[in-house]
Amino acid sequence: MAPEPVELAIFPLESALLPHQELPLRIFEPRYAALVRHCVGRGEPFGVVLISQGREVGGGExxxxxxxxxxxxxxxxxxxxxxxxxxxxxxxxxxxxxxxxAPYPRATVRPWPDEPGEPVTDAQCLDIEDRVMALFERVATARGAQLPGRDVVLGRADPAVDTSDAGQRLFALAARVPIGPADRYSVLAAPSAAERLLALREALDSVTAIVEFELSGN
Incomplete structure (x- = not known):
């Protein structure tokens, strides 16, 4: 049985955030200053969502x-x-x-854990992790840079990430790949781990093609 919705302060952003990411914010707009005072005063979290149209400042998004x-x-x-x-x-x-x-964005929300779906195997996770490593190694070689260890690059060194859970493992991986807000949101909004894997594969295909084009000098 789904938990009852709870009311939560919401901070709309122009970027899509995935679970277990650092989020620095500078607050100056009055409505978000009120949000901060509310959350700090009550010790409550807030929600972050992607703005689909509009800007963070001014409202009406x-x-x-x-x-x-x-x-x-x-x-x-x-x-x-x-x-x-x-x-x-x-x-x-x-x-x-x-x-x-009133006076800041608010909504009723529920937690959304992964829905049932086709299982994502360890081999599938390793395959896409290898592709991400290959992408970063390609960029590092072109720039004459040295990559940190594999676990750091892939987000597996974060103690908050349950690497035994394929869905969480894919979230951590997607947070490291330089994909755009729309692709990142597709990964976030994928109902199951299997659908998240497909969304991440498509996003990775796109960013890899862009990197190869830029590095080829065309």
Whole structure:
């Protein structure tokens, strides 16, 4: 049985965030200063969702309905409604209903764990991890740079990531690949681990083609 929706402050962003990512924020807009005071005062997380149309500043933006929780780990108050936050994203959430923006964006949400689907095997995870490593090695060679260890590059060194869970492993991997907001959101919003694997493969195909084109000098 699905848990009851809970009301949550929401921060729409122009980038899609995946679980277990660092999220630094500089706050100066009054509505988000109010959000910070609310969350810090109550010790509550907020949600982050991708803006599908519009900008972070000014209001009136259109928002996607899948996001993540974000915990405020550090809040520096610079005065006059300006804050510097160091946050980290957590579990995936789904918007149930948008509420009036009074005084900041709010919605009722539920956690959205992976839905049942075709199993993702360790061999499939290793295959796409190898492709990501090959991409980074291609770039590093072109720049004369040295890569860190495989686990660091692939996001497997993060103790918060359960590498025995294929869905979480794919989230961690996707967070390291330089894909655009739309592709990152496709990975985030994939209902199951198997569908996330397909979305990540397609995104990786696109970014690999772009890198090869740029490095070829054409």
């Amino acid at each position: 259109s928002r996607c309905d899948v996001g993540t929780l974000a915990e405020i780990n550090e809040c520096i108050d610079h005065g006059e409604g300006r804050y510097e936050l160091h946050c980290r994203t957590g579990e995936r959430i789904r918007i149930c209903e948008w509420l009036p923006d």
